[in-house]
Amino acid sequence: MTRIAIIAGLGALAPAIAARLDDPAIFALEGFAPEGLPATPFRLERLVPFMDELHAQGIGRVIFAGAIRRPRLDPEAFDTRTAQLVPRILTAMQSGDDAALRVVLDIFEENDLSICSVSEIAPDLIPGEGVLTGQPSDADRRDVARAAQILAQTGPLDLGQGVVVAQGLCLALETLPGTQAMLDFAALHGDLRPNPTGARGVLYKAPKPGQDRRIDLPTLGPDSVDQAAAAGLAGIAWAAGGVILLQRDEMLRRAQAAGLFLWAAAS
Structure with missing residues (x-):
């Protein structure tokens, strides 16, 4: 079974999920790490290299847990491959939170990372x-x-x-x-x-x-x-x-x- 990564946000959900997994890899969008849960930061401007790193660590499944507000993007921080996704991401963000989240899920799945749900990992919640x-x-x-x-x-x-x-x-x-x-x-x-x-x-x-x-x-x-x-x-x-x-x-x-x-x- 492939290792699971937690994309952690603010609040108590990410720690609750981490407690139910064996050896999860924990990452957090820079500036949105949950208190008391060590997490490796990443930037949205380097999303594609981040997904490459997940694969390098043997991670094939991802669960999103916790609150994240829309980050401010630095145009100069984008790598070449992630920059190609910018029009798609910005268009979705302008359409609302649900549309933006759908695009994020699609991008992860297009890069061979399956998405786990809270109901799958912690149905008791x-x-x-x-x-x-x-x-x-x-x-x-x-x-x-x-x-x-x-x-x-x-x-x-x-x-x-x-x-x-x-x-x-x-x-x-x-x-x-x-x-x-x-x-x-x-x-x-x-x-x-x-x-x-x-x-x-x-x-x-x-x-x-x-x-x-x-x-x-x-x-x-x-x-x-x-x-x-x-x-x-x-x-x-x-x-x-x-x-x-x-x-x-x-x-x-x-x-x-x-x-x-x-x-x-x-x-």
């Missing part, structure tokens, strides 16, 4: 359907259904993978600033709920329709619970089988302490 803690009310369940409907419509536009819905109304939608910014916004505008004593609202996450699930699945962790609690929400729900949970025991502990439900809802 992606829970199936069920309520993990707490109990969503009927009103919460309606809000979750409404949230899923919203993301089904915005997903093809390559927007974010999260939304906050309260009493049937969209309080916030995830965009480039990310989940915390969305929840901070929802916290600021919680008074827009029509009924002050009604349903407090939910955070809902799901992959985009048609998304390649080998990369960039939505992720939730203990910080998500803290942020949802700070926003005054009743709980967190997500598409069962399509969202990564990190540090699940700590998530449960914090959710129980804050009185939030956690629910992997049928998608």
Whole structure:
């Protein structure tokens, strides 16, 4: 079996994946290495030589794990072969994150590097359907259904993978600033709920329709619970089988302490 390389990004996912593999090779795009996980840096401007190095180390499979924001590219740093990919990469980046990721996957596969998914390496991180803690009310369940409907419509536009819905109304939608910014916004505008004593609202996450699930699945962790609690929400729900949970025991502990439900809802 060929060795697996982790292309590590920010956050706790890459360390969680590394803990489940024997002798993984760990690399990180320069400036995006996860804290506490030693990783060899590489630059996007030298992507083709980097893939050559993977083959030289006997690596045939790659898993992407962690958050990476769009790097600034230095035109003078490109090698000749990678420079030939620039128009393709830039065109995809202008089309949105999902299009850019698809092109990256295609380039790796065209260079005989197969892509592993989190579900293949660590299926325990992606829970199936069920309520993990707490109990969503009927009103919460309606809000979750409404949230899923919203993301089904915005997903093809390559927007974010999260939304906050309260009493049937969209309080916030995830965009480039990310989940915390969305929840901070929802916290600021919680008074827009029509009924002050009604349903407090939910955070809902799901992959985009048609998304390649080998990369960039939505992720939730203990910080998500803290942020949802700070926003005054009743709980967190997500598409069962399509969202990564990190540090699940700590998530449960914090959710129980804050009185939030956690629910992997049928998608």
